[in-house]
Amino acid sequence: xTNVILSSVRKTALEHPDAPIHRMAGAQEVTYExxxxxAGRLAAKLREETGGREPVMVYGHKxxxxxxxxxxxxxxxxxxxxxxxxxxxSRVIDIARxxxxxxxxxxxxxxxxxLESVCADQILDAQRIVAESGPFEDEPESLxxxxxxxxxxxxxxxxxxxxxxIEITANNIDRFAAWMKTFPVVRxxxxxxxxxxxxxxxxxxxxxxxxLVTGGCLHAVSAETTHDYGLLFSDLRExxxxxxxxxxxxxxxxxxxxxxxxxxxxxxSLFLFCGETLHSRTARALRQRFExxxxxxxxxxxxxxxxxxxxxxxxxxxxxxxxxxxxSPRPGTELRIIDPETGRQKAVGESGEIVIVGDTVAKGYYxxxxxxxxxxxxxxxxxxxxxxxxxxxxxxxxxQRGNLRFEGRLDHLVKMNGFRIELGDIECNLMSLExxxxxxxxxxxxxxxxRTLKAFVVMDxxxxxxxxxxAQNLKARLTERIPAYMIPRAFSRLEAMPLTPNAKIxxxxxxSMGR
Ligand code: AMP
Numbered sequence: 001x002t003n004v005i006l007s008s009v010r011k012t013a014l015e016h017p018d019a020p021i022h023r024m025a026g027a028q029e030v031t032y033e034x035x036x037x038x039a040g041r042l043a044a045k046l047r048e049e050t051g052g053r054e055p056v057m058v059y060g061h062k063x064x065x066x067x068x069x070x071x072x073x074x075x076x077x078x079x080x081x082x083x084x085x086x087x088x089x090s091r092v093i094d095i096a097r098x099x100x101x102x103x104x105x106x107x108x109x110x111x112x113x114x115l116e117s118v119c120a121d122q123i124l125d126a127q128r129i130v131a132e133s134g135p136f137e138d139e140p141e142s143l144x145x146x147x148x149x150x151x152x153x154x155x156x157x158x159x160x161x162x163x164x165x166i167e168i169t170a171n172n173i174d175r176f177a178a179w180m181k182t183f184p185v186v187r188x189x190x191x192x193x194x195x196x197x198x199x200x201x202x203x204x205x206x207x208x209x210x211x212l213v214t215g216g217c218l219h220a221v222s223a224e225t226t227h228d229y230g231l232l233f234s235d236l237r238e239x240x241x242x243x244x245x246x247x248x249x250x251x252x253x254x255x256x257x258x259x260x261x262x263x264x265x266x267x268x269s270l271f272l273f274c275g276e277t278l279h280s281r282t283a284r285a286l287r288q289r290f291e292x293x294x295x296x297x298x299x300x301x302x303x304x305x306x307x308x309x310x311x312x313x314x315x316x317x318x319x320x321x322x323x324x325x326x327x328s329p330r331p332g333t334e335l336r337i338i339d340p341e342t343g344r345q346k347a348v349g350e351s352g353e354i355v356i357v358g359d360t361v362a363k364g365y366y367x368x369x370x371x372x373x374x375x376x377x378x379x380x381x382x383x384x385x386x387x388x389x390x391x392x393x394x395x396x397x398x399x400q401r402g403n404l405r406f407e408g409r410l411d412h413l414v415k416m417n418g419f420r421i422e423l424g425d426i427e428c429n430l431m432s433l434e435x436x437x438x439x440x441x442x443x444x445x446x447x448x449x450x451r452t453l454k455a456f457v458v459m460d461x462x463x464x465x466x467x468x469x470x471a472q473n474l475k476a477r478l479t480e481r482i483p484a485y486m487i488p489r490a491f492s493r494l495e496a497m498p499l500t501p502n503a504k505i506x507x508x509x510x511x512s513m514g515r
Contacts, residue, residue, distance in 0.1 A: 001146040008213040022064040024220040030064040042072030044136040055079040060107030062220040079150035082199035161428025165366030185270040191242040195220040202302040247418025261289040276415040299326035305360035333358030361388035455488040
């Protein structure tokens with residue numbers, strides 16, 4: 001048993017040592033050989049500092065040190081937990097506590113509060129370690145994370161206000177990588193991949209796995225660059241990107257600028273999407289501006305390892321008024337549609353809850369047997385092969401040809417600009433603020449897309465704030481607890497929440513007030 005990421009990177013480092021693995025504006029290009037050596041040195045340090053095989057947090061943003069740190073964890077027998085430095089520090093501390101204050105490799109300076117909450121000797125300064133010049137020993141391959149061991153844990157928004165960790169195994173990644181290697185353009189090898197999604201989201205594993213198992217190069221774009229059109233476009237012009245992987249929202253943002261075309265990305269030949277609905281207008285604009293490029297829609301939650309379906313969007317798909325399909329399942333995955341109440345399997349064309357069964361379904365939620373049991377189960381594929389299953393909470397239907405149509409959510413999870421947000425997460429964090437008695441958050445939808453979030457709050461009588469003042473006060477306090485993309489844009493103070501006949505918060509009534 002081996003680890004496909006490590007064996008692939010080592011192979012490229014030996015056979016094509018000068019092949020670039022990571023590029024980024026303002027940073028030096030890093031080759032496969034350099035990255036492998038950086039990872040070796042970091043892995044040696046991890047072996048020295050930690051005895052077991054516990055998960056290790058990797059803290060930072062886009063950099064070659066982050067990639068080397070992920071490899072180092074896997075080489076020394078640890079699952080890596082990617083933590084983007086854009087997350088509020090209290091959220092990072094919540095995650096660290098769930099992991100029993102684990103070792104942290106810092107690819108950039110960690111904030112003081114985080115350093116305070118973990119033991120100083122648990123912090124490894126990646127920059128300092130890779131700059132050391134003394135000899136170090138490579139680890140035996142038997143130490144590598146492999147098989148059913150956890151390869152990474154990605155923390156997503158949790159409905160209780162606490163982020164929840166999803167454990168993806170080395171086997172999951174092995175099978176996902178094998179599938180990805182069959183994708184057009186990717187399969188040719190040595191492609192340049194857009195690397196924009198933050199590493200704490202599993203969408204980023206699309207480009208990381210895709211590039212690393214095919215000798216490709218990650219062209220990283222920082223959040224700072226993403227937020228500045230001028231910087232972003234001049235960076236993209238230099239990038240030579242072949243494979244564009246992003247949420248549809250990020251492509252929409254770029255398409256607003258008419259110069260986003262072959263002028264900017266002359267080589268782009270595959271646009272790969274996941275994470276939220278791909279609208280026809282986005283696919284159409286890309287096909288017009290990037291003639292000859294493939295536009296591919298894929299679907300999957302973090303719990304099933306990045307993506308499990310695939311559909312090349314053709315001209316004929318764009319003529320139909322129907323929403324775009326998310327495609328058919330990858331080999332090794334079966335999709336079922338069930339009645340969410342009874343669990344009974346639905347017929348072709350009928351709508352119900354999407355269930356994913358297959359060899360890329362995660363182990364479950366980290367140290368959370370109840371949540372794991374509620375959503376994951378043991379099953380077998382049609383040919384009898386045992387596999388894990390996952391109830392997605394997504395609504396959809398299958399057509400005669402086995403293509404999946406995504407029809408929304410059955411619960412209060414929303415996708416906004418590609419970010420996965422449990423409305424309950426924001427509500428719990430709002431209610432933990434002094435003075436807030438009740439809170440409900442609703443998505444504000446325009447042109448069938450979620451544009452912003454609106455919060456309704458019932459405050460203690462003693463609270464005198466209202467209107468803009470109250471909104472500013474709540475926003476400022478929430479910013480310390482949840483990521484910026486989860487902060488509602490508007491707040492409205494109510495005397496009492498509207499209730500349904502069975503005394504639940506009447507979200508429909510709130511939605512009509514939110515318009
Ligand atoms: P995440 O775990 O962040 O990848 O979010 C997973 C959720 O994103 C899924 O359960 C769906 O609700 C949504 N999603 C993923 N891919 C698509 C897609 N192609 N179209 C529509 N929604 C999607």
